[in-house]
Amino acid sequence: MILPKYEKELQIAQLAVQRASILTKRVFHEKAKGTVDKNDKSPVTIGDFGAQALIIAALQHNFPDDAIVAEEESAKLKEDANLRSTIWDLVKDTKLDDPAAEALLGGPIKDIDAMVELIDRGNSPGGSQGRIWAIDPIDGTKGFLRGGQYAVCLALMIDGDVKVGALGCPNLPIDDSARLTTGIGENQTDEGHGVLFSAVQGHGATSRALATVNLDAEAGTPISMRAIDDLTKANFCESVEAGHSSHGDQAAISQKLGITEPSVRMDSQAKYGSIARGAGDIYLRLPVSATYQEKIWDHAAGDLIVRESGGHVTDIHGKRLDFSIGRTLAGNKGVVAAPLAVHGKVLEAVQEVLSAKL
Numbered sequence: 001m002i003l004p005k006y007e008k009e010l011q012i013a014q015l016a017v018q019r020a021s022i023l024t025k026r027v028f029h030e031k032a033k034g035t036v037d038k039n040d041k042s043p044v045t046i047g048d049f050g051a052q053a054l055i056i057a058a059l060q061h062n063f064p065d066d067a068i069v070a071e072e073e074s075a076k077l078k079e080d081a082n083l084r085s086t087i088w089d090l091v092k093d094t095k096l097d098d099p100a101a102e103a104l105l106g107g108p109i110k111d112i113d114a115m116v117e118l119i120d121r122g123n124s125p126g127g128s129q130g131r132i133w134a135i136d137p138i139d140g141t142k143g144f145l146r147g148g149q150y151a152v153c154l155a156l157m158i159d160g161d162v163k164v165g166a167l168g169c170p171n172l173p174i175d176d177s178a179r180l181t182t183g184i185g186e187n188q189t190d191e192g193h194g195v196l197f198s199a200v201q202g203h204g205a206t207s208r209a210l211a212t213v214n215l216d217a218e219a220g221t222p223i224s225m226r227a228i229d230d231l232t233k234a235n236f237c238e239s240v241e242a243g244h245s246s247h248g249d250q251a252a253i254s255q256k257l258g259i260t261e262p263s264v265r266m267d268s269q270a271k272y273g274s275i276a277r278g279a280g281d282i283y284l285r286l287p288v289s290a291t292y293q294e295k296i297w298d299h300a301a302g303d304l305i306v307r308e309s310g311g312h313v314t315d316i317h318g319k320r321l322d323f324s325i326g327r328t329l330a331g332n333k334g335v336v337a338a339p340l341a342v343h344g345k346v347l348e349a350v351q352e353v354l355s356a357k358l
């Protein structure tokens with residue numbers, strides 16, 4: 001069977017991520033990033049709100065009937081006129097240099113009220129039916145604030161299955177063969193950095209420079225995971241935040257597999273992109289809390305990009321990630337992403353170490 005190529009969806013996803021990344025890069029290089037605390041005490045910045053508004057505007061223009069699951073909501077903006085206008089100042093000036101590309105995204109958002117409304121278009125409950133986009137406008141907000149890695153993430157699911165994924169990683173090297181890297185400093189230039197990963201189900205994954213707009217959605221370089229014959233030489237990556245993934249369990253698993261190199265800690269879905277292009281090999285997300293449910297926007301694009309690069313992605317029980325349940329991965333616990341050929345061995349080690357908790 002020839003799988004559909006979703007050319008239009010891929011093109012719009014790539015351009016929408018590229019446009020939103022222009023905004024996040026501006027905020028990243030500013031000292032004060034406009035942090036606001038959310039109810040769950042996780043941070044959100046003016047960059048998160050602005051990027052979400054721009055991405056939803058592009059989707060709304062091209063696919064007005066599609067549902068959208070996005071991380072942020074506008075409640076804080078509605079009660080804070082200063083915050084609202086700071087974000088609007090950023091959003092109204094952000095556009096792609098290429099006028100044809102900008103026109104494809106529908107051009108600028110009409111006004112500040114339209115921007116607030118767009119942010120709330122991301123409130124779909126998700127589920128197993130129809131076309132649903134998942135947006136994480138800034139994944140790795142803590143990394144973004146720290147001057148580390150972050151990602152602008154967008155994926156299209158149809159009937160609960162991820163069909164298209166795009167990940168903009170402004171602080172990863174453009175060069176696919178560069179080593180794993182934790183981030184660039186806030187005062188460094190973007191020179192040589194900024195990569196856009198994308199994938200379509202059944203058609204592989206690619207990378208290209210994030211800052212270069214190309215209307216040809218298939219113009220990227222194909223990427224693939226590294227073939228590892230000796231697991232002891234594998235490169236692991238994990239979250240910087242010990243509150244998101246257990247560093248202790250990760251170390252025990254590395255030891256069990258005979259891996260001596262310490263794992264590389266980086267924020268966001270940049271981990272999925274990095275292993276997909278063979279800059280690293282294995283990404284584990286090891287539950288810290290018994291009750292936390294992973295969010296679909298933290299994994300949808302990365303899951304497809306890794307699987308289209310020759311990888312296998314499951315939870316710690318060996319189950320594929322299930323995006324069809326709602327806004328969270330309620331049926332999964334943790335993440336084990338590795339090249340298909342070694343995934344089973346890695347999963348075994350994960351389960352041995354976690355056996356007390358499973």
Ligand SMILES: Nc1ncnc2c1ncn2[C@@H]1O[C@H](COP(=O)(O)O)[C@@H](OP(=O)(O)O)[C@H]1O
Nearest residue numbers: 138139140141142239240241243244267268292
């Ligand atoms: N207790 C927890 N366990 C796992 N992930 C968590 C968590 N609390 C927050 N997160 C998620 O971890 C994401 C960042 O992942 P990473 O550690 O790989 O950078 C956050 O995304 P945002 O930064 O978009 O809010 C947030 O959704």
Ligand SMILES: [Mg+2]
Nearest residue numbers: 042043071141
């Ligand atoms: Mg968040």
Ligand SMILES: [Mg+2]
Nearest residue numbers: 136139140298
């Ligand atoms: Mg996130």
Ligand SMILES: [Mg+2]
Nearest residue numbers: 071136138139
């Ligand atoms: Mg986020």
